[in-house]
Amino acid sequence: MQDAVRLLMLIEKAAEPVTADDIGGDGALATAVGVVRSQVRLQKLDFWVRNPDYLANELLNDYVDGDQDPTLLQLAGEILDSEEPELRRYPMLRYLFGAYEDLDDALAVLRQADLVVRRRKGRPGHVVRTDYFLLEAGREMTLRICREFEDLAWYSHRATLVVELAGGQGATQLKDRQYVQEEYLKTPNGARIPSITERARQRLAEIRAGAGGAVA
Template identity: 50%
Template sequence: MADSGVRRASRAQDAVRLLFLLDHCGAPHGDDQAGEEPQVAVAVIRGQKRLQALDFWLRNPDYLADELLNQVEAGKVDDTAWALERAGALLEGDEPEISRYPMLRWRFGAWEALDDALGLLYAHGLIDIVAVGEPPVKVDRWDYYLLPAGRDLAGELRTTASDLAWYDERAAVVLAVAGQSSGSQLKALQYAQAEYERTVWKASISGITERVRQRLAQITEQRAGASR
């Protein structure tokens, strides 16, 4: 059974979070597309698996910080100082607890029903959602398109709603970690975390804050020693 008493975001919070993910992490989308794709869309996230993986990192700052450290150690970041600073900020004080909204471990990894939040964005003309395949008989995936009105609202919230700033800042870090990797590629990275992989089906994925703090301290100390 799903966990009871787990901290949940409101429908509006979910919608704002997804809006910023689409704004930052959506692949650019021009007006030269064919078929069922919206002609006026400005960005797209292809597949719910990718959207859920991105959302997991935004909602779990300790896991996001650990993936930053993975990329630092693998030499995959251009600005190591920035990556370590961002990892530290994600782990500072009560930040991991304040910003964490746990997700369930489902059949294909971290998951939460997003229909209500996506429906809110869709109803206000901020996004479009397209089924890929042969709906309604067969749907291979769902693609999520950010429309111009959605980008405009994200820009407005960015400058006028200071209490939402962390959504925007966190989504930018998620993009730095995820790039345009597919949902399957991102899920594979997340499954490499033992705590994530070992969570029983339908239970909330637990945090890893203290382990990541220790790892950050070790990496910072090693780099300080190497620079002496």
């Protein structure tokens, strides 16, 4: 159930507007309010939700490579100065296309509750893309969860940050961005991607020292 809530929150934040072509004559999509195009993109975004250490490191990358926005350093610090990387980390396996975890059980919960609809493009035996449609009831459920369950609302806040970090990057760009991390790249196929918490914390300390410790 926790996986289902996490994915629902992530789909709600990452969804793009649906078009008439998306819906076509599919009655099950009549109340669709958004769509996440491709399982690969969903998996890559989910990796950052599930691995706060990698997320914080990406925030540091954007800080160093950009205009050194202090907000990015503050957000990375809030993650790495806390126990979040230890308490919230939920490792994923590495396969040919990067971080992966079977989402079928969690998505089945969302489909049975008429919150999300999955549609595959291609032909039997050769699926070229899987899209995830958020229904109106799904959006209403995310709002209810945020109102009534403070602990679960964390997923909504984190999904917002992850989607903002990803910007308009597609699945391939996100995959390539995550492969830059040596630990991720060198993980054997089928093994769990290891933590980079200590490296990220050391990096944060070095950046703060270079900035004169201006950002606590």
